[in-house]
Amino acid sequence: MQKQLAAEALGTFWLVFGGCGSAVLAAAFPDLGIGFVGVSIAFGLTVLTMAYAVGGISGGHFNPAVSIGLAVAGRFPGARVVPYILAQLAGAIVAAGALYLIASGKADFQLGGFASNGYGAQSPGGYSMMSAFLIEVILTAFFLIVILGATHGRAPKGFAPIAIGLALVLIHLISIPVTNTSVNPARSTSQALFAGGAAIQQLWLFWAAPILGAIIGAMVWNAVGEHDDAAIIGDLPTPQPPLSPNH
Numbered sequence: 001m002q003k004q005l006a007a008e009a010l011g012t013f014w015l016v017f018g019g020c021g022s023a024v025l026a027a028a029f030p031d032l033g034i035g036f037v038g039v040s041i042a043f044g045l046t047v048l049t050m051a052y053a054v055g056g057i058s059g060g061h062f063n064p065a066v067s068i069g070l071a072v073a074g075r076f077p078g079a080r081v082v083p084y085i086l087a088q089l090a091g092a093i094v095a096a097g098a099l100y101l102i103a104s105g106k107a108d109f110q111l112g113g114f115a116s117n118g119y120g121a122q123s124p125g126g127y128s129m130m131s132a133f134l135i136e137v138i139l140t141a142f143f144l145i146v147i148l149g150a151t152h153g154r155a156p157k158g159f160a161p162i163a164i165g166l167a168l169v170l171i172h173l174i175s176i177p178v179t180n181t182s183v184n185p186a187r188s189t190s191q192a193l194f195a196g197g198a199a200i201q202q203l204w205l206f207w208a209a210p211i212l213g214a215i216i217g218a219m220v221w222n223a224v225g226e227h228d229d230a231a232i233i234g235d236l237p238t239p240q241p242p243l244s245p246n247h
Helices: 002-026 035-058 064-072 078-103 129-150 160-179 185-195 205-224
Strands: none
Touching: 002 035, 002 078, 002 185, 035 160, 064 078, 064 129, 064 185, 064 205, 078 185, 129 160, 129 205, 185 205
């Protein structure tokens, strides 16, 4: 269990450091800024790479909404949801702290939004709270459907991280102008803690909407998908007795 939690913390650290780091450090870099497209790709690459790196240890959730959705779908033990969420939050917050230390080393550093999520005046495109809530619910629901489908026993083996990573790229391409894209309460929390102010006040939406979306996605998959007894992370392997000297 300790290794699983460490893997979740490590993976969530990479997601926040790579994804939010691309937004803070590289999105608008003079002359060669990577922009919305670059940030979208960066978020997808963080999940893709860490799913391959540590997905075999923890299942590669890196997101409280994903852990909750998988539990609702019957693909993750409910007793492990809270420990996973705590590990994800720890990894995300440490990543945000490291990113702050790096970014603040620039001579003309200004904290600004620090890649936090928001609506209204905090939305990159000035979108309303209703727009923000709706898009976060829809996109998280489809993210769960992609995860559940890509990791199903009948899906091609070894390709799930690619599908999930590309889904996250698409999600960011759609929603960065609306909310700066959350679909992940740990990612939202870590940045809000440093940005403060309105980011903290609006943080409730970036817990409520992704969790609701994950539950809806899990329910939709259970209704239309084929049942799969294989959990993404099920029971820990049962220790096997040592072989006898005759073996």
